[in-house]
Amino acid sequence: MNSPATNPSHLADLNVEAETPPIPEGPTDSHILSQVEQDEKGLSQQAGDDAEVTDLGWTQPSEHFDEALIAGLSNEDLWMLIRRFNKQVYNVKAVSNAPLQNLDLTRSDDDEFSPDKLRATLERFYTTVFIGLTGFVKHIARLRSWKEPRRTTAFCAVYVLAWLLDSLMPTLLATIFALIIFPPCRDILFPPAPLALVDKNTGGIQKPKAGVLGSHDSLTGAPENFKGEAAENEASNLVAGIATVAVGSAVGKNDQAVPEDAPLEATVPDAMDIVANSADARSAANGEISNDARDKTRQPMKQSVLEAANMLMQIINDITDIYVLIKTAGLVVGFVFFGDPIIWRGIELLNSKYPHWENILKIQNSLLKGVPTNAQLTLTLLRIGEANASPLPPPPTSASKPPSRPASLHHEELTLGATKEEITEAAAAEPKSEKPHRLPLPAPPIRRNGWSAKVIGLFRGTTATGVESKRGIDKVRAMVGSVHAANRVGVLRPKGKESTPVGPVEFEARYKGKRGAVVIDSTKESPLLYFTTDIKHGDIQSESRKSDSILFSIPVSDIKEMKKQGGLGWKGKLVVGWAIGGKEVVDGLLLVGKAPRQSYQLTAMGTRNQLFNRLIAIDGQVWECF
Known part of the structure; x- marks a missing residue:
């Protein structure tokens, strides 16, 4: 979806x-x-x-x-x-x-698992599926609440008429087809409203969890500089919240056997805080700024994860207590274990009569064939x-904090069963002096500036010094021919520094530690990609460069694999984000050609995504995603 x-x-x-x-x-x-x-x-x-x-x-x-x-x-x-x-x-x-x-x-069948891919998949599921499902639930709540009486009456009348005529299913299918084939009827049947403004329980209006209605398509209503950013921040914080709860469960936080006056509880760092700080360090290493003041989705999503975990725990307890489900599961396990001859005979029959039936059953090859x-x-x-020889510009980045002001609303188009004044009050930002009513929480333990803080501060300073020393050593080793050291030269740069050149035909990069630019020469019959240390802005032809300045060249049509690579690995990013302030890790790109051993590893690329997007679209290759 x-x-x-x-x-x-x-x-x-x-x-x-x-x-x-x-x-x-x-x-x-x-x-x-x-x-x-x-x-x-x-x-x-x-x-x-x-x-x-x-x-x-x-x-x-x-x-x-x-x-x-x-x-x-x-x-x-x-x-x-x-x-x-x-x-x-x-x-x-x-x-x-x-x-x-x-x-x-399309996704390859040989795709390998990695935690980073899992994180990206969960974030994509949240932004594309979960938000849509939540919007559907809130639309149902609006209909059931009778706060929009004319619309609910119309739905009710159609339902009763279809029930009297014994045509409920045809009516439902006809409605679904109309929603798919004729998009304008979507807004007629389901008038849009900001998701964060609708209460999923009552169907009425509510105060957004972020405290202000700064975006329309996010569940918290947090402010955003560009469309979709608030939902993406929610997805990122959701994954971090799940990881935090998982670590807290694994280490047994809030164990009932721990006395209240345990001596190390106030001094030893919290494992859940370590996970949260690691996520912040990862963001810092990528040049992003993540904190509660900038990102108003963090606390609401953290609270949502805790509430969902509590609900999941209750559901698991209920399922465990219903022994019928256990017996049913035992029957299924028994059939899978002892029914091997029946299962394989059925599979052989399918293979003989319907070759490649596994691929045909995939929804993207049947019901959704041709739907991108x-x-x-x-x-x-x-x-x-x-x-059209005009590559699409990269999306703008948001270096500043999103404005904490209400997003624009067209009150005359909202049919939430509330007055204009009520909607305006719910969407407006909370006064700074006013704090939302919450249940009193137990006072956190007083963390004294004791030995743990001093040890952590010592390690932070030592780690920063060690990283800087390692950078100096890598430069020396690169000069004497170390390939691995050369690939690490230039991967750290000051935050906010713009890459020059930035495209669309020249992209700053390093190859084997040497600084230069990757150039796409589209004047050739087949576009040519080459790396040069002789940068001439505006001149893309390789013939105008010094012969010894071009370190490699490859026709774009000969590129058979492209792989984004991290500059220091995920552990290195955490170390840099935690210990070194004002620096970000610049990643790279691996290009593989047709010929054997035709592989080129570009590093220190601030415009890696821009080059990747041009190369993936510039020629006629058919790509498979891993």
Whole structure:
């Protein structure tokens, strides 16, 4: 499922049925759609077919774009798609044939598990599925509350009529088809309202958990600089909250056997705090700022995780006490264990009569065949920019704190059964002197500035000194030919420092420790990628460089694998984020070509995602995602 803002119906908005020349052939639907001529064009689609790449404003702020980059899609939605694409797609490989779905960037069957992929998957599930399901639950609560009497009466009348005519299921299916085929009826049947403003229990209005209605499509209503950021922060804090609760359960926090006056309880660091601090260190190493004052989703999501954990514990207790479920589970386990001959005969029968039945049963190859995921939609949009020689600019970054003011509301469009004054009061920010009423909590133990704080401070200073010393040693080892040391040169840089050049044809990087730029030369018949230490801004042709300055070159069509790589590994990021202030870790990109041993590892790339997105869309490869 895709969120409303990133619904696959946006592909229809590209007006592919306009009067156009014959549709060119391509390996996938994504390649074909990117080449189709449109009647309505955005900035990126107006550039033309010139070989020279047009810079639409890669270094310009978001206010620079007063026109849509892609027709039929707002720039905010486009940037949200690209931002989430950057977090989701890490490793791609080119395959020879298009998949059964006829859309590339499908998930490989050989995909390996890693905690970072799990985190990204959970965050993506939250932003695309969980928020949508929560919105559905709140719509049902609004209908059941009778606070919108005209709408609820209409639904009730249709239901009663369908029940009298014994046509409940046809009516339900017809409604679902109408919602899918005719998008305008969605707002008619289910008028939108800010999620954080609706109480899922009563269907009425509520004060957002963030204390202000700063965003419409997040569950806490936290402020955001760009569309979708609040929901992404909620997803990140949700995963961190789950990890915190898991660690607290593993170490037995709040053990009933611990006396109140235990001597080490107030001095030894809390394991749950260590997890939270590790998440902050990871964010700091990535150049992000994460704290309660900046991110108003942290405390609400932490409280939500604790409430969900308590509810889950009660459900597990109830299931454990119902022995019928245990007997049913025992029967299923027994059949799986002793019914091997029956199971395998059934599988052999399917294999003989329906070859590749496993792939056919996959929902993306049957019911959702041809319906793109958010990542596949984003790849198509990136290819549209490349087809018009005007690569889509990267999404803007938010270095400043989001404003703590209410988001704009159209009161006349809200049908929440509340007055304009009530809605305004609920959406407004809480006065600083006013604190929300909460149950009194037990006073936390007094943490004295004792030996533990001194030891931690000593380790922090020692670690920072050790990291800086290691950087100096790496530079010396790189000079004498150490490849591993050369790949670590330049991976730390001051926070907020902009990479120069930043694209769309030149990207600052290091190769084997040498500083230079990766250049995409699109003047060739087949676009060429090369690395040079002779940087000439605006001149992309490799012939104009000094012959000894080009360290490698490869046609873009020969790239068979691209893999994003961390600059110092996840442990190194935690150390840097914890011990060194004012520095961030700059990651790299591994490129693998057709020829044996044709592998190039780029490091210290502040614009890694921008180069990755250009290379994945610039040619006709069919990609598989790992």
